[in-house]
Amino acid sequence: MLAQLHKASFNPAWDEDAIISLLTSSTMAWLGYIDDQPSGFVIIRIAADEAEILSIAVLPDARQHGLGRTLLTTAFEGAVQSGAISMFLEVARSNEPACQLYESVGFAHIGVRERYYSNDEDALVFRRSLV
Ligand SMILES: CC(C)(COP(=O)(O)OP(=O)(O)OC[C@H]1O[C@@H](n2cnc3c(N)ncnc32)[C@H](O)[C@@H]1OP(=O)(O)O)[C@@H](O)C(=O)NCCC(=O)NCCS
Numbered sequence: 638m639l640a641q642l643h644k645a646s647f648n649p650a651w652d653e654d655a656i657i658s659l660l661t662s663s664t665m666a667w668l669g670y671i672d673d674q675p676s677g678f679v680i681i682r683i684a685a686d687e688a689e690i691l692s693i694a695v696l697p698d699a700r701q702h703g704l705g706r707t708l709l710t711t712a713f714e715g716a717v718q719s720g721a722i723s724m725f726l727e728v729a730r731s732n733e734p735a736c737q738l739y740e741s742v743g744f745a746h747i748g749v750r751e752r753y754y755s756n757d758e759d760a761l762v763f764r765r766s767l768v
Contacts, residue, residue, distance in 0.1 A: 639666065642678050646694035659691065665715050669695070669704045679708040681716060681724070688716035688767070690726035693735075705738050713742075713767055722768045727753065727760040739763045 644650035651659070660666060663684065669677035677695035681688050690712065695704045716724055727750060728735045740746075744763035753760035 638668065638675050639678055639680070642668075642675065642694060642696065643692065645696050647692075651692075664691065665712070665719070667708060667711050667715070669708045669711075671699050671702060671704060674699075677704045677708055679712045681712050683716060683719045683721055686720055686722045688712075688719070688721035688724040690724065700734070706742060709738070709742050713765075717767050723764055723766050725762060725764040727762055729754060730759045730761050736761065736763075739765075 639656045640651060640653045643656065659680065664680060664682045666678060666680040668675050669679075671677075676699035677693070679693040680691045682691055690709075693705065693708060693712075695708075713724065724744075725747075726739065726744070728739065730749075740763075742765070744765040746761055747764045748762040750760040750762060752758070
């Protein structure tokens with residue numbers, strides 16, 4: 638299911654093997670549902686007291702109904718229960734919906750990784766305190 642949801646939003650997509658190898662004891666994942674249909678997911682990794690968002694996506698037809706924000710709020714709670722005191726992520730500079738989403742839930746832009754992606758696009762680094 639995670640692979641199907643990932644494929645609907647990313648190219649290249651992570652296949653099932655890639656996702657299974659990602660789901661270790663240090664990662665946590667949640668599915669989000671709209672009308673009983675799996676419509677989005679978030680995967681985070683916990684390292685010591687820091688959490689990182691590895692991926693988040695909502696199916697194109699299900700976007701802008703609040704699921705992305707709900708998934709993040711759920712991930713915050715899960716990260717805190719696992720001992721994290723902050724969360725960070727990287728996002729492509731041009732990904733306006735994602736940047737707006739992160740800012741709307743309290744993330745602050747703390748840095749840039751220049752030409753981070755394979756297409757040479759910069760990544761913006763965002764961080765949010767969880768305490
Ligand atoms: C980013 C993404 C997960 C947002 O999911 P979503 O369910 O549509 O988000 P929500 O409906 O919870 O929106 C929450 C806030 O995000 C912002 N937002 C969401 N979509 C937006 C858009 N198209 N344009 C501008 N802001 C947007 C708004 O601030 C919104 O708050 P508001 O509804 O009060 O205005 C979704 O667009 C997606 O799956 N994109 C493709 C995958 C991706 O880019 N993932 C992030 C990689 S780092």
